[in-house]
Amino acid sequence: MRNKTSMIQRYLNLLVKLRIFVVAGISILTIFLFFNMNKPLLHDDVKLWLDGSQEYNRILHERHPKSIITQLRMPYKGSIKDIKMLQELHLSMQNSESILQVVSPFSHLSANMLDDGEESEMLSISTLLDVSSKDAKEYIDENMEYFKFFLEDEKISFFIVSKDTLDLENLPIKAELIHSNVTTGFYDDLILIGILLAIVFILFAIAFKTTLSSLMALLFIIPTTVITVSLFTYISPNAYAHVSILLIALTVSLMDFIYIYYKWHLFQKKHAPVEALLRSFATTLRPIFWTSVISVFGLGSLIFSDSLILNSIGLNIILSSLSGFVLSFTWLLALLSFTKTKNPFSVTEKSSHYFAIKEVHFHSTLLNVFLVTTALTFIFNVYHFYTEPVTIAANEKSKIVKLALKTDELKNADLVYLEKLHSEIGCEFGSAISTKSLYSEIAKIAEAENLPFNALTSDLEHFTFMLDLYGGSSNMINNGFTSIEIFLQKDSVQKSKIIQWLRDFDNGERLLITDTDSLLNAAKFDSVNVMFYVVAFVILLITLIVWVMTLDLRFAVIAIIVNVTPISWFFLFVKLLDVALSTEILVAMIIAVALASDATVHFIHHYHFHRKRNHTAQMALERSFLYVGTPLGLGNSILGLVFLLMMLVSIDTIALIGLYSAILVGLSLLTDLFVLPVLFVKMILHEKGHV
Amino acid sequence: MKYLVLIILLQLSLFAEARQLLDVNETRHLVEFAEGDAIILGSGKKKIYAFIDPYCKVSQAYIKSLYKSEKRMFPKYSTYLFLFELPRKHSADMISTIYKSKNPQQMIKSIMVNGKKLPEIPTKQTDAKVQRIYKLAKKIGVHKRPYIVINGKAY
Numbered sequence: 028m029r030n031k032t033s034m035i036q037r038y039l040n041l042l043v044k045l046r047i048f049v050v051a052g053i054s055i056l057t058i059f060l061f062f063n064m065n066k067p068l069l070h071d072d073v074k075l076w077l078d079g080s081q082e083y084n085r086i087l088h089e090r091h092p093k094s095i096i097t098q099l100r101m102p103y104k105g106s107i108k109d110i111k112m113l114q115e116l117h118l119s120m121q122n123s124e125s126i127l128q129v130v131s132p133f134s135h136l137s138a139n140m141l142d143d144g145e146e147s148e149m150l151s152i153s154t155l156l157d158v159s160s161k162d163a164k165e166y167i168d169e170n171m172e173y174f175k176f177f178l179e180d181e182k183i184s185f186f187i188v189s190k191d192t193l194d195l196e197n198l199p200i201k202a203e204l205i206h207s208n209v210t211t212g213f214y215d216d217l218i219l220i221g222i223l224l225a226i227v228f229i230l231f232a233i234a235f236k237t238t239l240s241s242l243m244a245l246l247f248i249i250p251t252t253v254i255t256v257s258l259f260t261y262i263s264p265n266a267y268a269h270v271s272i273l274l275i276a277l278t279v280s281l282m283d284f285i286y287i288y289y290k291w292h293l294f295q296k297k298h299a300p301v302e303a304l305l306r307s308f309a310t311t312l313r314p315i316f317w318t319s320v321i322s323v324f325g326l327g328s329l330i331f332s333d334s335l336i337l338n339s340i341g342l343n344i345i346l347s348s349l350s351g352f353v354l355s356f357t358w359l360l361a362l363l364s365f366t367k368t369k370n371p372f373s374v375t376e377k378s379s380h381y382f383a384i385k386e387v388h389f390h391s392t393l394l395n396v397f398l399v400t401t402a403l404t405f406i407f408n409v410y411h412f413y414t415e416p417v418t419i420a421a422n423e424k425s426k427i428v429k430l431a432l433k434t435d436e437l438k439n440a441d442l443v444y445l446e447k448l449h450s451e452i453g454c455e456f457g458s459a460i461s462t463k464s465l466y467s468e469i470a471k472i473a474e475a476e477n478l479p480f481n482a483l484t485s486d487l488e489h490f491t492f493m494l495d496l497y498g499g500s501s502n503m504i505n506n507g508f509t510s511i512e513i514f515l516q517k518d519s520v521q522k523s524k525i526i527q528w529l530r531d532f533d534n535g536e537r538l539l540i541t542d543t544d545s546l547l548n549a550a551k552f553d554s555v556n557v558m559f560y561v562v563a564f565v566i567l568l569i570t571l572i573v574w575v576m577t578l579d580l581r582f583a584v585i586a587i588i589v590n591v592t593p594i595s596w597f598f599l600f601v602k603l604l605d606v607a608l609s610t611e612i613l614v615a616m617i618i619a620v621a622l623a624s625d626a627t628v629h630f631i632h633h634y635h636f637h638r639k640r641n642h643t644a645q646m647a648l649e650r651s652f653l654y655v656g657t658p659l660g661l662g663n664s665i666l667g668l669v670f671l672l673m674m675l676v677s678i679d680t681i682a683l684i685g686l687y688s689a690i691l692v693g694l695s696l697l698t699d700l701f702v703l704p705v706l707f708v709k710m711i712l713h714e715k716g717h718v
Numbered sequence: 719m720k721y722l723v724l725i726i727l728l729q730l731s732l733f734a735e736a737r738q739l740l741d742v743n744e745t746r747h748l749v750e751f752a753e754g755d756a757i758i759l760g761s762g763k764k765k766i767y768a769f770i771d772p773y774c775k776v777s778q779a780y781i782k783s784l785y786k787s788e789k790r791m792f793p794k795y796s797t798y799l800f801l802f803e804l805p806r807k808h809s810a811d812m813i814s815t816i817y818k819s820k821n822p823q824q825m826i827k828s829i830m831v832n833g834k835k836l837p838e839i840p841t842k843q844t845d846a847k848v849q850r851i852y853k854l855a856k857k858i859g860v861h862k863r864p865y866i867v868i869n870g871k872a873y
Contacts (some may be wrong), residue, residue, distance in 0.1 A: 143775035146804055146862045150873075151779065476873070489868045492766060495791060496783050 035309050039360065040499065043301070046361035049648050053358045057250040060257035064215040073547055075336035080550030082530075082540045091508060094127060094188045095543050096427055103183035103235065105168070110373035111160040113183065118156060120187060128188040128502045130512070131273040132167055132174045136468055136499050138475030150476050152497035176426070176461070176514050186427055188542075211504055223277060224248070225673050229667045235292065239366060244284055247359050251280035254354070255347040262346075266661050274684060275340070275670075276347040278618050279322065282625050282662050283351040284359065289658035291370050300367035300712065308360060310654070314632040315355060315574050318625045322348035323623070325565035329703060332557045334550065340617065379652035386704045387645045398588070405595040412559065425513045428525060431508040432464075437491060440507065442466055442482040448532065452513070455528055459520035465503050468494065508539070518588065522605065523548050551608070558613050562620055566590045569624050576628070576633045585706045590623045592702060593694035600690075615687035619695055621661060629655045634707050642653060644708050651707075656700060663696040719823045723811035740873040748796070752854050755847050757799040757822045759784060767867040768797060769855055771804040772812050772829050774863045778797030781830040798842030799826065804863050810848075812837035817847055 040103040042049065077083040077093075105108055117133045120126050126262055128134075141151040142496035155163040167174055177184050187193060224245055231241040238380040251465075255276040287307055294303035322344050328342025434441045445466035452462055466482065473480035515522060515584055526548050529538060540546050569590055573584040594616065601612065633655045637647035670692060671684030738745060749767040756767070770777035784791055791797075791812070801813040813839050813864045816825045828834040855865075 141776045141779055147771075147774050147808065148862055148866055149776045149780055149782075149866075337778045485868065486871055488764070489871065491873055492795070492868055495794065496780075496787060498787055498790075501790065707772075 031492050035312065036305060039305055039308060042357065042360055043364045047365055049357055049361040052356070052358060053250055057253050061253050064260070073543060074247065075339065075548045076334065076547050076554075077543070078335035079333040079338065080546070081333075081535075081553055082549040083546050085535070086539050086541060086546070087437040089508075089539060091431055091506075091541060091544055092190055092251055092427060092541055092576050093192060093546060094541055095192060096425065096458060097189065097193055098189045098426070099185040099187060100182050101185070103178065105164065107160045107164050109183075110167070112129055113185075114156055114160060117185065120370055121156075125191065125193060126187055130186040131186065132177045132183070132648065133163070134502075135173070137166070138472045138620060140475065142455075151495060151657070152472065152473065154494060154498075176516055188429065193294075204489070218229070220252075220273065222672075223669060226669050227281070227665065230668060233663050234665065236372070237368065238367065240288060240292070242525065243359075243366075244281070246362055247284045248277060248280050250358060251351050251354050252276045255280075255343065255626045257420065258346045258350070259339070259343055260687060262342065266561055274614070274673075275343055275618060275621070275689075278621060278666060279344070279347040280351045280354075282318075282622065283315055283355045284647070285658045285662040285665075286315065286629060286655075287355055287359055288363070289661070290654060292368050293373040293654070295368050301364065304363055307357065310633075312356065313576075314629045315352060317632075318628050319348045319352040321565065321572060321624045322621060325568040326561065326594060327563055328564060329557070332554070334557065335555055336552050337554055339361050340614070344617070344621070352489050378633060379649055379656060382652055382656070382700070383645050383649035384703075385412060386449045386580065386701070387648060387708050389708070390704045391709055392587070394702075394709060397702070401588075401592050401595055404599045408595055408598045408602065417715075425522065425542075425544040427542065428513040428515070428522065428529070428540070428545045430529065431509040431539045431541050432511060432512070433507065433537045433539070434504075434509050435489060435502065435507050437465075437509065439483050439485070439487055442485075444537070445509075446509070448511070452525075452528070456460075456520060456525065459515070460525065461514045461516055462511065462512070465509045466493075468499060468503065470494040474530055487718065510541075511538075514618065521607070523552060527552060555608055556614065562594065563614060565620055565624065570629055573627065576632060579635070581710050582635065583630050585703065585710060586627045587625050588706060589698055589703045590620065591607075592698045593619060593623060596694055597691055609683065610685035612687050614684050615691050618688050619691035621697070622692060623664070623695045626655075626663075626695065627703070629659065630699065630703055634704075648708065651704065656704075657703065659695065661700055663699075667692040697704060733796040740857065742870035743868060744870075745872065746859055748829060748858060748871075749867050752800070752850065753798055755800065755850055755854075756803070757816070757826060759797040759799065759823060760795050762792065762794040762796050764795045764796045766795050767800065769800045769802040769851075769860045769863060769865040770830075771809050771863045772801060772806050772816065773809040774804050774828065777864045778830045780864045780866075781826060783830050785827060785872055800854070800858060801848075802855050802863070802865075803829055811840050812836075814845060815839045817845065819870075 044541050050160055064168055083093070101113070103113075113131070114133055117129050117131055136154055138150060138152045140148055142148045143334040155166060158166070167178075171178070186615065188363055227244055227248065231244045232238050234240070252273060283322045290307035290310060291300075291303050298306065300450075327341050327345035327348070329337045330345065332341065432441065432444065442465070447462045449462050449464070449466055452460065463662055469485070473485065473611045474488055478485075491500060491504070494503065513525060515525070520544070526540065529540070530549065532538070540549055565588060569586050570583045573586040576578065577583075597616075597619070600606075601608070606612070630651055633651040634647050637650050638644070642650065667689050670685040671690035674682045674689075740748070750765075768780070770780065772778075784797060801809075803809050803813055803814060812829070815836070816822050816829075818839065819825045825836065829836055858865075858867075860872075
């Protein structure tokens with residue numbers, strides 16, 4: 028122990044001696060890296076989710092392009108003038124090279140018999156683009172039930188299928204684009220970062236009643252974040268840095284900072300600044316080391332995921348933990364050695380004492396009730412995870428699922444497959460969806476020609492010839508694939524359920540999902556399992572590390588309970604409120620696990636340390652509250668407020684990460700302050716002798 | 719009256735599917751054998767045979783659709799056109815005129831797609847080609863225009 032302390036002292040002495048070089052070197056590095064960061068952060072995570080995902084890999088393998096469906100909503104009063112304008116718009120879009128397909132009421136195929144008196148007749152297939160505006164209006168009015176998918180509240184929708192995001196700004200009709208990608212630039216990111224840092228600055232100044240703490244916090248957070256993001260872009264030059272990387276880096280560095288700074292601040296009450304620094308360093312090195320190990324090996328294991336977004340989150344956690352650890356014991360110590368706090372105070376000294384007494388005498392029954400309820404919540408979540416398909420948040424405005432069936436040369440067997448698909452999906456989802464495919468269009472022709480239609484035996488060549496002749500096949504049969512469209516007729520039907528049903532139906536054999544929104548949904552669904560398994564692995568790792576630190580199984584059990592509790596309650600609410608899983612929830616879960624593991628390790632380290640020094644449970648708890656509970660409470664409160672304020676940012680992804688993270692941070696803090704200490708007391712208080 | 723309507727509807731539904739006097743293979747064999755008498759549109763692998771009358775409105779609609787989707791249809795299909803008069807249209811002279819012209823495809827396009835009225839060259843004697851097509855049509859059972867044969871099956 029003495030050897031260890033003297034090593035720490037020697038290291039600190041050397042650091043203080045070289046502090047000018049350390050500060051100058053890291054400052055120059057940070058400035059250099061900052062000015063070389065020219066890539067904006069990614070807020071639209073579509074690309075990150077798709078790369079490496081199973082369904083997207085399948086369309087890449089089959090060389091089938093992915094498509095983007097953009098909904099265009101326009102005013103519609105049903106007049107002939109409106110119809111004429113819309114027909115012209117549809118035609119002009121259809122002729123545009125950047126547009127693959129326009130799905131609108133005017134693309135509806137209808138089959139009729141042409142007749143010119145005796146012995147002169149033939150089937151004709153037409154769309155509402157081939158008829159006069161007056162006839163189109165009459166047809167729409169007569170078949171309103173069929174067109175209700177496109178018509179809603181005096182608005183008409185066109186669905187534009189394209190390979191890339193469309194620029195539809197110069198339309199002749201006033202139109203509302205329902206979903207377009209979020210694009211932000213480097214300066215938008217700077218504004219976001221500026222807002223975050225300003226909030227951190229103000230909250231630290233309030234918490235410590237000195238601007239020194241705010242200044243130090245910013246001086247620590249900025250280089251840690253800049254180095255993390257820069258290292259990330261150097262290691263993965265082709266990958267985009269998602270905005271969540273910034274938020275995770277901020278969280279990790281803030282928690283490293285607050286433990287060291289707070290202890291340094293508090294020790295100055297009784298010790299000289301350099302001595303306070305030594306004590307702060309000596310008491311935080313071990314827990315910060317272990318929390319970094321958990322982050323690097325636990326959450327960092329996400330880098331083994333095939334999904335690019337999970338992979339990049341994993342890499343970022345590793346980098347931010349490593350840079351946070353290195354900068355904590357170089358840059359931060361060097362900076363703190365230049366300063367001292369005048370009249371340091373601890374606002375929580377009395378409350379720590381108060382809470383310690385309250386929690387030592389806490390009634391066991393209440394704790395037991397809480398633990399049993401939490402255990403039931405946990406079992407409920409696990410049961411639903413394994414028995415019910417997870418619902419993934421889909422783009423609510425995306426009402427079409429676009430599929431392609433591999434058909435090297437169209438055969439009757441393909442029609443039989445499509446017939447089965449129509450029949451089974453119809454049984455499963457009823458009128459909530461409608462399906463359009465080669466099968467439904469051929470059946471329509473057969474009906475118009477009054478021909479008996481059998482998918483297995485009907486003459487396919489005749490039907491495809493008719494579709495070819497009238498242009499009906501151009502959007503349906505392409506390069507060895509026939510396309511299928513599923514229209515979500517009712518808002519109540521969940522897109523992710525349809526997509527998972529389709530994947531189960533086909534078993535990954537012939538059916539490809541081709542539109543971006545549906546591909547995204549499938550990719551997220553596949554990632555959910557990975558995320559949950561990683562979180563379970565992290566919890567096991569925390570348990571193992573706590574056991575290594577304390578050599579006491581009871582501390583390990585406490586670690587499991589404390590880490591599982593906030594997530595269990597959070598997912599219970601998610602389930603009860605029927606909130607679909609999303610990237611935002613999963614990132615928030617990662618942030619929460621990182622914070623909860625930090626709190627567990629720091630708390631257990633202190634409590635165990637004080638019990639080993641023969642302090643009573645109350646005394647050990649009081650000290651733990653003072654030295655860990657306070658920075659933990661401050662750090663989580665500041666982060667919680669930062670996350671809450673992020674809800675004011677107009678970018679949806681950030682606002683939602685803010686909301687979910689704030690809830691999870693709040694739950695973690697409550698568990699750490701009101702459950703963890705009570706567990707210590709109840710499980711370890713009545714120990715004979717000492718721990 | 720009710721029964722009369724039903725009978726008419728029944729007859730209409732029976733005639734909706736093209737009548738075919740020969741079986742599929744025989745029909746296919748006959749139309750393939752007569753390919754030399756046909757005017758060919760397109761150069762695709764798939765062969766379509768159609769009996770049309772240049773003055774029949776529905777036949778015209780069919781040819782118009784072919785030309786409208788020329789880029790898609792002509793490389794994929796070869797359409798063999800047999801000109802066969804619909805009696806009430808009195809097109810025998812025009813059929814002979816088309817067959818005798820240097821560029822029958824262009825004439826068909828002018829008359830049936832662009833609606834041009836071209837001079838007919840009256841013919842007292844029906845030429846051999848028209849006669850062969852007449853015999854073929856009667857044998858197969860061509861009863862309407864256009865009468866389309868795909869893989870030996872008539873539509």
